Amino acid sequence: MKQKPIIECVPNFSEGRNPEIIQQIAKAIESVQGVKLLNVDPGASTNRTVITFAGGPEDVVEAAFQAIRMASQLIDMSMHKGEHPRMGATDVCPLIPISGISLAETAAYAKVLGERVGRELGIPVYLYEAAASAPHRRNLAEIRSGEYEGFAEKMKQEAWKPDFGPAEFNIRAGATVIGARDFLIAYNVNLNSKSVRLANEVAFDIRENGRPKRDPATQKLQKNETGEIERIPGSCPGVKAIGWYIEEYGYAQISMNLTDLQKTPLHIAFEECRRSADKYGLIVTGSELVGLVPRKALVDSGKYFLHKQKRSLGVTDEELIEIAIQSLGLNSVSVFEPNQRIIEYMLEEKKSPLANLTLTKFVEETASDSPAPGGGSVSAYAASMGAALATMVANLTAHKKGYEERLSYFSEIAAQGIQLSQELLQLVDEDTAAFNMIMEAFRLPKLTPEDKKDRKKAIKKATIIAIEVPLKTIKLASKALPLAKAMVENGNPNSISDAGVGALCLEAAIKGAALNVKINASGLEDQEMKKKYFEEADAHVSAATQETAAVLALVNDFISKS
Secondary structure (H helix, E strand, O other): OOOOOEEEEOOEEOOOOOHHHHHHHHHHHHOOOOEEEEEEEEEOOOOEEEEEEEEOHHHHHHHHHHHHHHHHHHOOHHHOOOOOOOOEOEEEEEEEEEEOOOHHHHHHHHHHHHHHHHHHHOOOEEEEEOOOOOHHHOOHHHHHOOHHHHHHHHOOOHHHOOOEOOOOOOOOOEOEEEEEOOOOEEEEEEEOOOOHHHHHHHHHHHOOOOEEOEOOOOOOEOEOOOOOEOEEOOOOOOEEEEEEEEOOOOEEEEEEEEOOOOOOOHHHHHHHHHHHHHHOOOOEEEEEEEOOEOHHHHHHHHHHHHHHOOOOOOOOHHHHHHHHHHHHOOOOOOOOOHHHHEHHHHHOOOOOOOOOOOHHHHHHHHHOOOOOOOHHHHHHHHHHHHHHHHHHHHHHHHOOOOOHHHHHHHHHHHHHHHHHHHHHHHHHHHHHHHHHHHHHHHOOOOOOHHHHHHHHHHHHHHHHHHHHHHHHHHHHHHHHHHHHHHHHHHOOHHHHHHHHHHHHHHHHHHHHHHHHHHHHHOOOOOHHHHHHHHHHHHHHHHHHHHHHHHHHHHHHHHHHHO
16 A cells, blocks of 8 residues: 655745744744644754644645745845855755655655746745756755855856746845755764764764775875875765764764665664774664654664564564664663654544454444444454464464574565555545545535535545445455465464464455445446446455465365364
């Protein structure tokens, strides 16, 4: 199941001293539905405020535009003074992919935002990083060189005409840089030492830029043919690092910016610090994350440490995150609260009301005189349990003596199973929500011809959703059935009946969800569409019936020979 696309936006505004202006810009962002304001960080000396918000791509683009518009109205750059380099009221506005969206897709949204800012607000816009229109425009520092005071002349050069907006300097708002970049994680690793020198030795070892190369005999810096100092690259691409001493903590740290998590993820930066520290007689005692972090960074770290422990990866994301927190020592400085530090968790709506009920409450709710939850939700829950049983057998087998050589196989089965189980669990509430949507559509007014037209359109839309949700249950449960079969064939013989029960749950779920597809599709006026849904549901039921029969034959044969 594709994740819901989420992007983060971290615009920098050239105002850090006037709280009223900062508040109005923040309110402009919060006024856009679907966006959550995560942080407002003003700086008086820099006269600059960094605001962080996130949400769906279209909503974030709209909120960014409203913030840029508000800043252009409230901030007069001709009067601005501050320590930080700047060229506009909204100096820079990066969009950052968080989940469910690629950097290239995010860059496309940056271009949409840039075009609108240039066209509607009359502000010269330059694209940078992944959205850059030319190699010399990728680097923010190169674009901003000359700053506000020198930009009127700079724009006259052919090489520095804006990507969008007028080729004339906007005296009040200046110019703005908009682009897309990967998520940057500020990450510090703790050492059992107060020595900044030793902390810097570790930083030199791991950072991409490494350390200057010296002549072994004279220790003089070595230079290349062009006179530049040669360098020995560090072990972590995409990492910037220095060593420092934190008086508040009483120990030194390696302070890092991880700029490319694809090249150097969190856990590799941590491990490389540990490896280097050992060379200097140092011990890594923990680490801290500064600011927010994407869920994937911690999930990937959890998987890494589980794999290192030769344990199955078939656990929930929540468990993986807890393993990452403990393994990276993220509680060493202060308690790391996932709900307050992981971006996706901060954006999540209230948890599913049905999926979070106790078993007793779920049964009671199903048995009540309310039509929902009904067969669709129960089918999704049964499928989730079927996938969970296959996962259980895979996990038990992965950790059983004698199966060590096949750990990766069972771990992969377990990882697939838990993923399917979690996705199916989400459908418990989606099915009930789809039913409620149909009920709401039928309640729409039908007093006028226009009312009737809108009502009919809403009913059809809700009906399609009510068909697609159980169809999704069928497809996910069908993916889980082969996992149950694999565990009957290859799993721990002592748990073969559990895998068989899992297959039965999945078969029942597929058949139950198929009934929901058909009952909802039966009301469609489009006969071709109706036929398509019926045939698709029947095909899945037929395949599931045959596959489950084969699984049960294997289980019964094994039991009879035991």
